[in-house]
Amino acid sequence: MHSPHPVSRVPSYPWHMPSGWWLKKRTYMLYMVRELTAVFAALWVVLFLAMLPQLKTDPSVMRSPIWILFSLIALLFVLYHAFTWFNLMGTVLYFRPGKAPIPGKLIIATMMVVWIAVSLFIIAILMTAPLGY
């Protein structure tokens, strides 16, 4: 294992990370946005779980304009997160079943198609299932 505090043999001027480093480059900013989207996704799930018990007594709790607006914003962030996630899969996954590896673009396209198909399937179930209120 390497030393957590590398010791240098020569005196040097230490590196200080600028506090606004992520504002200095577009790609760093997009990375931060991608990370931030996870916060919205987690927040939506926590709020959703917190509201579930109230559904029994007050079914309108999930029809409030604020909740619907927040859900739409969270949905946009989640879609961005999911899109960037699947887009990276061509880089992450490496298969070479025979002589040549499966192209990254094919992996991305397959994942996107499966993602959309599963999403449409879930939407279809939700649209047809009796919600009880």
Added chain:
Amino acid sequence: MADPTMTFAVTRYRPPDDREPVTQTYTIPYNEDWVVLDALQYIKDHHDGTLSFRWSCHMGICGSCGMMVNGEPKLTCAAFLRDYYPHGVKVEPLANFPVIRDLVVDIEDFMNKLQEVKPYIIRDDVDTAPIGKGHEFRQSPEETEDFRQFSMCINCMLCYSACPVYGMEKSFIGPAAIALAHRYNMDSRDKGRNLRMPVIGNSEGIWECTFVGECSVVCPKHVDPAAAIQRSKLATTNDFMMGMVMPWRKR
């Protein structure tokens, strides 16, 4: 008409006279065939012979001349003045590293980490394999392709300079060292994976990476360290899951 010139803003740090790095501006003649490294050499030859910077091959192989050029990590031997002219050029030492003098950074941390990942083929039968056909550890072109791009790394450290995770967390092993560990892990002739995975498969290795991806963008040799790290994450996860399901299975 006067000969065209360019302005260079160069970071100077001359301890003990300078308490912190300062910027000094120089005017040099513009030559469209020059690279930033040539301009630095001109400054050294004609303005200030004390200007310090590293270089060796001048042809994108040795990986010594990496610096920040207008805020981007670049090999200065491959950064042509014509791509910046008529604007000025700002040259700084590689970001995320301590500065020893002027444009020279301390690379000791990287060298230690590189050594720790054992970037060489490991096997214990090199001397005992029978002489003749069996003594060769053969590899098909397809097997070479599994790691070829990762073997192009020239240890120039531009990826470390582009990585904000390394900038904030110095214990992170970093992109190039992990890419090289992955290169040998993927080599069909290598048997040292179990020695490397404890070094990279922890919170100071692959799991410190949050996939910013800039390491792969700035690499002058088109290596994709971000891919190496994510693939190593997948391999480690796979090892862990298989170990849970089949504890008797040898990796």
